[in-house]
Amino acid sequence: MTFLFALMTAALCADPGGAIAYVAGTNQENQCVHVLHVATGETVRVGPGQRDGAPRWSPDGQWLAFETVHPDGLGICVARADGSERHMLRHARKWNRGPRWSGDGRRLVYAADAEMGMQQTLMVYDLASGAETPWAGERAGMMRPVWLPHLGLLLALDPDVEVVLEGVDFEAFVNDALIDGMGLAIGLVGDPGSLSTEAMLTTRNMAVPFLRMVTKDSLRHVEWAIEISARGDAIAFESNDGGFRDIFVLSRRGLNNVSNHHAADWNPVWSNDGRWVAFESFRGGRRGIYRVFYETVRIFPIAVGNDHDCWSPTWGPGDEWIAFVSDENGRPEIHAVHVESGRRRKLTDYPGYCLAPAWYAEPTP
Amino acid sequence: MIARRIRTAACMAALGLFGVHWALPVAGAREADGTLGLIQLPNNGVPVIIAPGAAFDAVLTEPAAMFLEGGGQQYALEGAWTPLPGNRVKVACTTPDTIPPGAYTIVAATGEKTDRTPRSVYIRESFPEIYSIAHVTDTHIGKDRRYPRRSDDIIRDVFRAVNEADVAMALITGDLTEGGEENEFRRFLALLDLCATPTFVCPGNHDRKDNNYERFFGPLYYMFTFGQDGYLVFDTKDYVTADDLGAQPGALERFRRILKPCRWTVGVTHRYEPSMGMRAQISLFLDNPLEFLVFGHWHRENTEQEKTTPWGHTRMIVTPAAIDGRIRIIDMTARGMLPRPVQQVAETGAAPQREQATTPEDSE
Incomplete structure (x- = not known):
């Protein structure tokens, strides 16, 4: 009986595996992308170590994309995860930030700006041809782009949408999406003094504020951190709709507030199976990590401290573990927690700090 | 242990x-x-x-x-x-x-x-509803070729003027040193202790050398209250990249919530750029907006067109550099922060060796 119990516990709590990309440094100038092979503890230096930013895995797990120092600004670097090869993309603009991979791993989308202001536009880089193409019709004030894995979301849009979105040629938008694909981003709206943000659907030539299709007063709220589930059937984002910053999910069930608390909830991260959303919340006083089953809106704490913060969750293979940053030992390091049992492991022991973990997971078929 | x-x-x-x-x-x-x-x-x-x-x-x-x-x-x-x-x-x-x-x-x-x-x-026996603050910024200790007078001598006069003003505290908003060297921090400390009034400091981009600022002053971000008012001091030296990755955005959200019942809440930092970390901007200017933001870096005053942050109604107060001999007294009243005109309180010995910065991009 005891043996069986131990066997079941071991099976349920198997040690984490896979690879986690993250940035480590002692100060911003030497911040560098590394890859940790979780099972062995082996660490590989991948980035140039010049203000490297948050790494993103290519769908096949072979490459990482991240921002790093570029002459007079920041550029996007694409590097092999084993550290053997590294390329800087050729940019038209000085400041290039926040790369995200397309589902086929052939293109990257990111925000680019000639100056460090708020006029950044989206750019798409074709890795095979080396061509950098403006995206979203070169609309200014675009941030945090992500790709949609397919166009299924279009099917859910109201066919009478042109009535709601004045000036939007919806047919042209769909045609555009069918040719070059579609993405999501956060766009600035309003004038200086009353600026706000809005979630946008993007194609090569257009940017459409899509939340207005489902909530009439979306302009009044400030949206941020929009993320699509791996299956492409649900969108999570944060908004201060309702007075407090909460996590919202738009899916077949409509638009729902899935975190609903007077303390701030932010940074939604989809599980690989698309059923759960991990997010950060201050509902326990400090910044902690929680997960919500979005269909029933049941919320569970994952990593919450009384005297320290936990942030930047990333789901591991099979969604059994979540890695995150915690400063419980006085400096930010990467830890992992088994989602069901709560068993914790400290994954890094770096003399400086470790931030922005990204756990590679096999793409959803 | x-x-x-x-x-x-x-x-x-x-x-x-x-x-x-x-x-x-x-x-x-x-x-x-x-x-x-x-x-x-x-x-x-x-x-x-x-x-x-x-x-x-x-x-x-x-x-x-x-x-x-x-x-x-x-x-x-x-x-x-x-x-x-x-x-x-x-x-x-x-x-x-x-x-x-x-x-x-x-x-x-x-x-x-x-x-x-x-x-x-x-x-203090009491915390008055109306009081004054000295805003000193960009002391640049170690920048000794800009003027005939040494930076230490200029800043000594600046702090003497702060002592002569009837202020409750001085906010010293970054670029304390020219190169972030230990020796420059030691020189700054020796001058700082000439102040009779409480002095609250924050780091600037020029203080970014190893972790010297932290070794001399400790946290990069903190909060305090003075009577009914709250002050949230934060770091923008890392604005170029990784701005949303670290611990500061979470601390700012927590501090902002703690200070929410205050009469006025004032952000104190070295620089402000609309492109700095969006997470902090959402906390400080959108979800729970600060009433005021006091900073330097530009080496000039803000203009009529630069009265508020672009996000909302947070009033900006920008003071020219102390290394140019200038400070500003700000009155805190029931109507909020009322900045007085900038004062030239120290002679530099000569005209600047180059043009004064006129735009944020040109600033230091």
């Missing part, structure tokens, strides 16, 4: 082993190189201002017997010790009800060493 040291310190204090306070060996303030030692907080760049009998938190590297020194007297501090992450300990110190108003040196003594940090605790 920490728990054992806490017990030891408590026992030593209870047995009166630190009773003969003046006879204790005094190692001088901070470490010999000027960096923070046993006492991390409060210090002369991050002081506390409290009423007699009120409590404040001190952060040390290990438990110790604690005292306040001032006016030729010494006052024992007692409180409960709590371990903190990173091999630090915190003690909630309660001051005596009878302690007179004034500036105090905080003293911590273990059996092996004593640390003393002057101008770290200020006792």
Whole structure:
């Protein structure tokens, strides 16, 4: 009986595996992308170590994309995860930030700006041809782009949408999406003094504020951190709709507030199976990590401290573990927690700090 | 280990082993190189201002017997010790009800060493609704080729002017040094202690050399209150990249919530750029907007077109550089912060050797 119990516990709590990309440094100038092979503890230096930013895995797990120092600004670097090869993309603009991979791993989308202001536009880089193409019709004030894995979301849009979105040629938008694909981003709206943000659907030539299709007063709220589930059937984002910053999910069930608390909830991260959303919340006083089953809106704490913060969750293979940053030992390091049992492991022991973990997971078929 | 040291310190204090306070060996303030030692907080760049009998938190590297020194007297501090992450300990110190108003040196003594940090605790009998603040920014200690006068001499005159103004505190918003060198921080510290008023500092982009700022002043971000008003001091030196990745955005959200009941809440930082970390901007200018944001970096005043942050209604107050001999007094009133005209309080010895910066992009 005891043996069986131990066997079941071991099976349920198997040690984490896979690879986690993250940035480590002692100060911003030497911040560098590394890859940790979780099972062995082996660490590989991948980035140039010049203000490297948050790494993103290519769908096949072979490459990482991240921002790093570029002459007079920041550029996007694409590097092999084993550290053997590294390329800087050729940019038209000085400041290039926040790369995200397309589902086929052939293109990257990111925000680019000639100056460090708020006029950044989206750019798409074709890795095979080396061509950098403006995206979203070169609309200014675009941030945090992500790709949609397919166009299924279009099917859910109201066919009478042109009535709601004045000036939007919806047919042209769909045609555009069918040719070059579609993405999501956060766009600035309003004038200086009353600026706000809005979630946008993007194609090569257009940017459409899509939340207005489902909530009439979306302009009044400030949206941020929009993320699509791996299956492409649900969108999570944060908004201060309702007075407090909460996590919202738009899916077949409509638009729902899935975190609903007077303390701030932010940074939604989809599980690989698309059923759960991990997010950060201050509902326990400090910044902690929680997960919500979005269909029933049941919320569970994952990593919450009384005297320290936990942030930047990333789901591991099979969604059994979540890695995150915690400063419980006085400096930010990467830890992992088994989602069901709560068993914790400290994954890094770096003399400086470790931030922005990204756990590679096999793409959803 | 920490728990054992806490017990030891408590026992030593209870047995009166630190009773003969003046006879204790005094190692001088901070470490010999000027960096923070046993006492991390409060210090002369991050002081506390409290009423007699009120409590404040001190952060040390290990438990110790604690005292306040001032006016030729010494006052024992007692409180409960709590371990903190990173091999630090915190003690909630309660001051005596009878302690007179004034500036105090905080003293911590273990059996092996004593640390003393002057101008770290200020006792006030009252916190007026109307008071004034000196805004000093961009002291650039070590920038000695810009003018015939040395930076130390210019800033000495600046702090003399601060002492002559009737202000409750001085906010010194970054670029304390020219190159972030240890030697420059030591020179800045020597000048800082000429100030009679409490001085709150934050780091600037010029202070970005290794972790020297943290070693001399401690946290990159913190909050404090003065009467009904809240002040949230934060770091924008890392605005170029990774701005949303670290611990600061979470701390700012937490601090902002704590300060929400305040009459006015003031952001204090070195620089503001609309493109700095969006997470912090959402917390500070959109979800729970600060009423005021005080900063420098531009080496000039803000114009009529630069009155508020682009996000909302947070009023910006930008003061020219102290290295150019200029400061600003700001009156805090029931109507909010009312900035007075910028004052030229120190001679530089000559005209600047190059044009004054006129746009944020040209600033330092």
